[in-house]
Amino acid sequence: MTESVYKKVEIIGTSPLGVSEAIKQAIDKAGESLRHMSWFEVKEIRGHIDAAKDNQVLFQVTLQIGFRLE
Amino acid sequence: MTESVYKKVEIIGTSPLGVSEAIKQAIDKAGESLRHMSWFEVKEIRGHIDAAKDNQVLFQVTLQIGFRLE
Amino acid sequence: MTESVYKKVEIIGTSPLGVSEAIKQAIDKAGESLRHMSWFEVKEIRGHIDAAKDNQVLFQVTLQIGFRLE
Amino acid sequence: MTESVYKKVEIIGTSPLGVSEAIKQAIDKAGESLRHMSWFEVKEIRGHIDAAKDNQVLFQVTLQIGFRLE
Amino acid sequence: MTESVYKKVEIIGTSPLGVSEAIKQAIDKAGESLRHMSWFEVKEIRGHIDAAKDNQVLFQVTLQIGFRLE
Amino acid sequence: MTESVYKKVEIIGTSPLGVSEAIKQAIDKAGESLRHMSWFEVKEIRGHIDAAKDNQVLFQVTLQIGFRLE
Amino acid sequence: MTESVYKKVEIIGTSPLGVSEAIKQAIDKAGESLRHMSWFEVKEIRGHIDAAKDNQVLFQVTLQIGFRLE
Amino acid sequence: MTESVYKKVEIIGTSPLGVSEAIKQAIDKAGESLRHMSWFEVKEIRGHIDAAKDNQVLFQVTLQIGFRLE
Amino acid sequence: MTESVYKKVEIIGTSPLGVSEAIKQAIDKAGESLRHMSWFEVKEIRGHIDAAKDNQVLFQVTLQIGFRLE
Amino acid sequence: MTESVYKKVEIIGTSPLGVSEAIKQAIDKAGESLRHMSWFEVKEIRGHIDAAKDNQVLFQVTLQIGFRLE
Amino acid sequence: MTESVYKKVEIIGTSPLGVSEAIKQAIDKAGESLRHMSWFEVKEIRGHIDAAKDNQVLFQVTLQIGFRLE
Amino acid sequence: MTESVYKKVEIIGTSPLGVSEAIKQAIDKAGESLRHMSWFEVKEIRGHIDAAKDNQVLFQVTLQIGFRLE
Numbered sequence: 001m002t003e004s005v006y007k008k009v010e011i012i013g014t015s016p017l018g019v020s021e022a023i024k025q026a027i028d029k030a031g032e033s034l035r036h037m038s039w040f041e042v043k044e045i046r047g048h049i050d051a052a053k054d055n056q057v058l059f060q061v062t063l064q065i066g067f068r069l070e
Numbered sequence: 071m072t073e074s075v076y077k078k079v080e081i082i083g084t085s086p087l088g089v090s091e092a093i094k095q096a097i098d099k100a101g102e103s104l105r106h107m108s109w110f111e112v113k114e115i116r117g118h119i120d121a122a123k124d125n126q127v128l129f130q131v132t133l134q135i136g137f138r139l140e
Numbered sequence: 141m142t143e144s145v146y147k148k149v150e151i152i153g154t155s156p157l158g159v160s161e162a163i164k165q166a167i168d169k170a171g172e173s174l175r176h177m178s179w180f181e182v183k184e185i186r187g188h189i190d191a192a193k194d195n196q197v198l199f200q201v202t203l204q205i206g207f208r209l210e
Numbered sequence: 211m212t213e214s215v216y217k218k219v220e221i222i223g224t225s226p227l228g229v230s231e232a233i234k235q236a237i238d239k240a241g242e243s244l245r246h247m248s249w250f251e252v253k254e255i256r257g258h259i260d261a262a263k264d265n266q267v268l269f270q271v272t273l274q275i276g277f278r279l280e
Numbered sequence: 281m282t283e284s285v286y287k288k289v290e291i292i293g294t295s296p297l298g299v300s301e302a303i304k305q306a307i308d309k310a311g312e313s314l315r316h317m318s319w320f321e322v323k324e325i326r327g328h329i330d331a332a333k334d335n336q337v338l339f340q341v342t343l344q345i346g347f348r349l350e
Numbered sequence: 351m352t353e354s355v356y357k358k359v360e361i362i363g364t365s366p367l368g369v370s371e372a373i374k375q376a377i378d379k380a381g382e383s384l385r386h387m388s389w390f391e392v393k394e395i396r397g398h399i400d401a402a403k404d405n406q407v408l409f410q411v412t413l414q415i416g417f418r419l420e
Numbered sequence: 421m422t423e424s425v426y427k428k429v430e431i432i433g434t435s436p437l438g439v440s441e442a443i444k445q446a447i448d449k450a451g452e453s454l455r456h457m458s459w460f461e462v463k464e465i466r467g468h469i470d471a472a473k474d475n476q477v478l479f480q481v482t483l484q485i486g487f488r489l490e
Numbered sequence: 491m492t493e494s495v496y497k498k499v500e501i502i503g504t505s506p507l508g509v510s511e512a513i514k515q516a517i518d519k520a521g522e523s524l525r526h527m528s529w530f531e532v533k534e535i536r537g538h539i540d541a542a543k544d545n546q547v548l549f550q551v552t553l554q555i556g557f558r559l560e
Numbered sequence: 561m562t563e564s565v566y567k568k569v570e571i572i573g574t575s576p577l578g579v580s581e582a583i584k585q586a587i588d589k590a591g592e593s594l595r596h597m598s599w600f601e602v603k604e605i606r607g608h609i610d611a612a613k614d615n616q617v618l619f620q621v622t623l624q625i626g627f628r629l630e
Numbered sequence: 631m632t633e634s635v636y637k638k639v640e641i642i643g644t645s646p647l648g649v650s651e652a653i654k655q656a657i658d659k660a661g662e663s664l665r666h667m668s669w670f671e672v673k674e675i676r677g678h679i680d681a682a683k684d685n686q687v688l689f690q691v692t693l694q695i696g697f698r699l700e
Numbered sequence: 701m702t703e704s705v706y707k708k709v710e711i712i713g714t715s716p717l718g719v720s721e722a723i724k725q726a727i728d729k730a731g732e733s734l735r736h737m738s739w740f741e742v743k744e745i746r747g748h749i750d751a752a753k754d755n756q757v758l759f760q761v762t763l764q765i766g767f768r769l770e
Numbered sequence: 771m772t773e774s775v776y777k778k779v780e781i782i783g784t785s786p787l788g789v790s791e792a793i794k795q796a797i798d799k800a801g802e803s804l805r806h807m808s809w810f811e812v813k814e815i816r817g818h819i820d821a822a823k824d825n826q827v828l829f830q831v832t833l834q835i836g837f838r839l840e
Contacts, residue, residue: 003574003575003576003618004574005571005572005573005574005585005586005589005590006571006572006574007569007570007571007572008570008571008572008622009077009570010077010078010079010134011075011076011077011078012075012076012077012078012136013075014073014074014075014076015073016073017300018298018299018300018718019299019300019303019718019719020300020717020718020719020720020759021718023719023747023757023759024757025075026075027749027755027757028755029075029139030075031755035751036751037749037751037755038748038749038751039746039747039748039749040746040747040749040757041744041745041746042744042745042746044321044322045321045322046319046320046321046322047303047319047320048318048319049307049317049318049319049320049345051315051316051317051318051347055307055308055311055317057303057304057307057320058073059300059303062078064570065749066572067751069589079567080567080568080569080624081565081566081567081568082565082566082567082568082626083565084563084564084565084566085563086563087230088158088228088229088230088231089158089159089229089230089233090157090158090159090160090199090230093159093187093197093199094197095565096565097189097195097197098195099565099629100565101195105191106191107189107191107195108188108189108191109186109187109188109189110186110187110189110197111184111185111186112184112185112186114251114252115251115252116249116250116251116252117233117249117250118248118249119237119247119248119249119250119275121245121246121247121248125237125238125241125247127233127234127237127250128563129230129233132568135189137191143364143365143366143408144364145361145362145363145364145375145376145379145380146361146362146364147359147360147361147362148360148361148362148412149287149360150287150288150289150344151285151286151287151288152285152286152287152288152346153285154283154284154285154286155283156283158228159228159229160227160228160229160230160269163229163257163267163269164267165285166285167259167265167267168265169285169349170285171265175261176261177259177261177265178258178259178261179256179257179258179259180256180257180259180267181254181255181256182254182255182256198283202288204360205259206362207261209379213504213505213506213548214504215501215502215503215504215515215516215519215520216501216502216504217499217500217501217502218500218501218502218552219427219500220427220428220429220484221425221426221427221428222425222426222427222428222486223425224423224424224425224426225423226423235425236425239425239489240425268423272428274500276502279519289357290357290358290359290414291355291356291357291358292355292356292357292358292416293355294353294354294355294356295353296353297720298718298719298720299719299720299723300720305355306355309355309419310355324741324742325741325742326739326740326741326742327723327739327740328738328739329727329737329738329739329740329765331735331736331737331738331767335727335728335731335737337723337724337727337740338353339720339723342358367440368438368439368440368648369439369440369443369648369649370440370647370648370649370650370689371648373649373677373687373689374687377679377685377687378685381685385681386681387679387681387685388678388679388681389676389677389678389679390676390677390679390687391674391675391676392674392675392676394461394462395461395462396459396460396461396462397443397459397460398458398459399447399457399458399459399460399485401455401456401457401458401487405447405448405451405457407443407444407447407460409440409443415679429497430497430498430499430554431495431496431497431498432495432496432497432498432556433495434493434494434495434496435493436493437650438648438649438650439649439650439653440650445495446495449495449559450495464671464672465671465672466669466670466671466672467653467669467670468668468669469657469667469668469669469670469695471665471666471667471668471697475657475658475661475667477653477654477657477670478493479650479653482498507580508578508579508580508581508788509579509580509583509788509789510580510787510788510789510790510829511788513789513817513827513829514827517819517825517827518825521825525821526821527819527821527825528818528819528821529816529817529818529819530816530817530819530827531814531815531816532814532815532816534601534602535601535602536599536600536601536602537583537599537600538598538599539587539597539598539599539600539625541595541596541597541598541627545587545588545591545597547583547584547587547600549580549583555819557821577790578788578789578790578791579789579790579793580790604811604812605811605812606809606810606811606812607793607809607810608808608809609797609807609808609809609810609835611805611806611807611808615797615798615801615807617793617794617797617810619790619793633784633785633786633828634784635781635782635783635784635795635796635799635800636781636782636784637779637780637781637782638780638781638782638832639707639780640707640708640709640764641705641706641707641708642705642706642707642708642766643705644703644704644705644706645703646703655705656705659705659769660705688703692708694780696782699799709777710777710778710779710834711775711776711777711778712775712776712777712778712836713775714773714774714775714776715773716773725775726775729775729839730775758773762778
């Protein structure tokens with residue numbers, strides 16, 4: 001890490017597959033608009049349960065993504 | 071909640087009336103620039119006391135607002 | 141408080157009016173099945189924002205309710 | 211805020227009406243003995259439930275009040 | 281989420297496979313006795329290490345499950 | 351710990367003698383209705399002070415008790 | 421608890437005997453100058469180890485004591 | 491630390507120079523009215539930004555100061 | 561503080577000199593794109609250690625900066 | 631405390647008797663290998679419940695022990 | 701768990717595959733030098749994002765590992 | 771950061787000069803026995819006040835230091 005300034009944004013990724021997949025989805029989406037992404041921190045793991053569909057789970061993972069300011 | 075990606079911003083609403091009014095003011099203001107707002111989470115409740123005006127109170131409520139990314 | 145044993149349950153009340161109203165709704169509902177309720181503690185204040193209805197707010201307050209075991 | 215020193219005290223206000231009313235009551239009471247009150251921070255929201263009186267609620271809000279030292 | 285009242289219970293799921301599998305196991309088990317499950321929140325991730333079996337891991341995930349009261 | 355599912359309940363034990371005695375009282379009481387209790391976690395230690403009785407203390411210890419679901 | 425206003429002070433009790441004894445010592449000392457004490461909350465348990473005296477322990481328990489304002 | 495009773499007060503020091511200077515200012519001010527001060531704990535570091543004066547910073551550090559009761 | 565709405569962003573400043581210098585660097589950088597900055601809150605203090613360069617330290621301070629929305 | 635450097639280790643003591651006894655057991659054991667122990671901080675209080683033995687309790691207290699580096 | 705004394709160390713495992721894999725890697729590595737490992741607790745989930753390699757993720761999971769002292 | 775395993779130790783640095791100086795002192799001391807140090811995280815800032823010496827301050831900063839395992 002150089003003597004730069006960084007900023008964090010908070011993103012929620014979702015996936016029916018699992019925690020790690022939801023994290024990757026959030027980073028992929030954030031990468032569409034952010035450059036110089038450098039690290040992430042998981043802040044919350046939760047999810048939706050669909051009682052009408054045999055209690056199917058949708059994982060929702062909140063992460064902060066840090067990126068270098070130009 | 072669908073398999074979308076969401077983002078959170080942190081907003082402070084203020085009101086002389088009470089906690090719930092400060093929350094609503096923050097959401098109204100955020101709605102001027104954000105679409106697809108979906109939920110909020112209260113992070114802090116504090117306020118200003120005006121000693122010069124008979125200890126009048128201004129409620130300040132910090133909330134995170136989640137909205138769906140397009 | 142006497143030398144009794146107490147138990148806590150966690151309930152989420154909801155109201156479009158405000159934080160205090162959501163708390164009261166949760167206690168009213170819990171009172172239908174619990175006797176000897178003695179105190180509550182607010183654990184989280186959050187809410188739903190309905191973007192399709194002019195950003196209308198539904199307050200959701202999570203509280204723990206303590207009651208005496210017989 | 212000037213280059214002064216401040217002190218905080220911790221006060222619990224109570225009200226049967228709601229959270230915001232309990233906050234105001236605490237500040238009114240504190241104002242009887244403190245000068246130069248400047249801000250407050252809510253630390254806990256809880257309350258008493260009176261099972262003998264149809265589950266009537268008494269809101270109890272703990273706040274820290276900051277005031278400038280002379 | 282409608283203007284209903286919800287309740288949370290705290291369940292620990294276990295799995296030798298991973299974090300996401302332990303979450304699903306907990307929800308499947310809870311679904312045997314709970315109706316209207318709506319969401320979950322992960323509270324703790326820990327696990328057992330079996331030193332006698334080549335340090336095999338059993339993931340233990342504590343979650344709160346929210347469900348609508350009828 | 352085997353590959354089972356566990357549940358936690360939150361109980362407050364009380365005793366004039368001390369913290370450890372309040373914990374034991376809570377577990378004894380819980381044991382009247384719960385089977386397969388496996389562990390506890392202390393969440394809060396507080397107590398009542400009886401100003402009218404020479405500041406006598408009643409210890410109140412909140413614990414979560416984990417038990418295996420059958 | 422009536423519709424009064426309460427205040428909290430933070431006191432550290434010490435004892436070579438144990439946690440409960442340190443709590444009682446703090447309340448006894450506080451009772452010399454405070455009236456209407458009503459409850460306490462344990463905030464921290466720590467202690468001094470005297471390496472020069474065979475690792476003798478002095479328990480130090482920080483508690484907040486709540487009392488009614490007149 | 492002897493078998494004494496201690497008390498904590500919460501003070502906010504301010505300084506345009508830095509975090510450590512704000513801590514020292516708070517302790518100097520507290521020393522005008524408190525005897526037997528023994529330790530401090532930093533609880534919060536924040537500050538004021540003066541947008542009208544080229545974003546000049548005033549550091550505000552909240553600390554708890556422990557002192558021995560006589 | 562007037563009855564305005566505020567927003568917070570999260571910025572990480574870095575400096576080889578110390579904590580206070582990293583805070584100032586973050587605010588200077590943020591001031592290039594934000595107007596009406598009003599306060600900051602320190603959320604985390606950490607840093608990089610360069611083992612290859614005699615364990616030289618680069619302080620990294622995460623702060624939230626609050627500014628008034630127009 | 632002099633201008634020395636200190637280190638902390640995290641130890642779990644156990645005892646069927648109570649919280650204070652488990653703390654002392656941990657410190658006694660740590661004293662077998664550590665010199666210059668100076669203080670401890672309780673991080674967690676939990677315990678094992680033996681359902682097969684009339685719900686007998688084994689207290690488990692996690693503490694950090696600080697000692698001076700030579 | 702018998703009436704033994706336990707110790708905890710804090711280890712960070714890394715993996716490009718996911719959270720559970722990083723946990724297992726940390727335990728495997730710790731097992732090279734520790735005997736009698738008994739449990740782990742996840743303290744933090746974060747990761748590195750390599751902007752130069754199409755935002756590839758390296759999961760970093762901090763865990764505390766508890767083991768029995770002989 | 772490569773696909774390595776890291777370990778953290780917890781060290782307290784002290785200095786009469788300030789927070790940043792205490793951090794540097796802790797890292798210097800740790801460097802005498804640890805190789806491959808990579809980062810640190812501040813966990814607590816506190817200090818000793820010497821009432822007998824005009825309230826002189828000794829800053830005590832607790833940090834976790836992460837280093838790569840070989």
